[in-house]
Amino acid sequence: MKALKWLDDHLEEVLLALLLIGISSIMVIQVIARYVFNNSLTWSDELARFLLVWSCFLSTSFCIKKGISISIDQLQNACPGIIPNIIRMLSFCIITVYSLVMIPYAWTYVMQSIASGAVSSALRLPMYYIQSGPLVGFVLTAIRSIQCVFTEFGVITSGDKNAERRSDR
Numbered sequence: 001m002k003a004l005k006w007l008d009d010h011l012e013e014v015l016l017a018l019l020l021i022g023i024s025s026i027m028v029i030q031v032i033a034r035y036v037f038n039n040s041l042t043w044s045d046e047l048a049r050f051l052l053v054w055s056c057f058l059s060t061s062f063c064i065k066k067g068i069s070i071s072i073d074q075l076q077n078a079c080p081g082i083i084p085n086i087i088r089m090l091s092f093c094i095i096t097v098y099s100l101v102m103i104p105y106a107w108t109y110v111m112q113s114i115a116s117g118a119v120s121s122a123l124r125l126p127m128y129y130i131q132s133g134p135l136v137g138f139v140l141t142a143i144r145s146i147q148c149v150f151t152e153f154g155v156i157t158s159g160d161k162n163a164e165r166r167s168d169r
Helices: 002-035 044-066 073-078 083-116 127-131 133-153 162-168
Strands: none
Touching: 002 044, 044 127, 044 133, 073 083, 083 127, 083 133, 127 133
8 A cells, every 4th residue: 555655756857857867967977979979879869759758648647646747826826715626626637527528549559650660769678668759648637637536525635735726725
C-alpha cells in the first residue's frame, strides 16, 4: 500500500526528473563530442527530441496533480461564492472527458506503429516506444483529473498539500 501511495505522490516527478537529466546529459555529451573531439553524434538530437515528447505528455498530468495547470484565475477570483468551485469542477471534467476521448486514438496510433514496424532513423528504436508517450500521458492525465474531481467533491482526500491550495482558491 505504501508503494502505491508513493507512486501516486511521486510518479510524474521522478519520471520528469529522469527525462530532464537525460535530455541535459545527452546535450552536454553532444556539445563535448562536437567541440572537444570534433565529432558530432548522430543519435543525440533524436534521443533528446524523443525524451522531450515524453516529458511534454507526462508534464500535463503532473501540472493537473499539483494544481498548476493553466486556469482561468482572473475569472475565478472575480466570481463570488461557490462559482469558482463550479468553474474548477467544470475544467477538471472537460480535461477528463478530453483525455478519455483521446486515449483510444492514442492506442490506435501505437498499434499502427507496432504493425508498421517503423524504426527511428538514427537510433533504430521501434517508433512505438516514442509514440506511446501520448497514450501514457492521456491515461495519466485522465487519472489525475478524475482524482481532482473526487478531491473537489470531497469524496477522497489527497495526500499532497496542493489539494488544500486548490480548494482555497
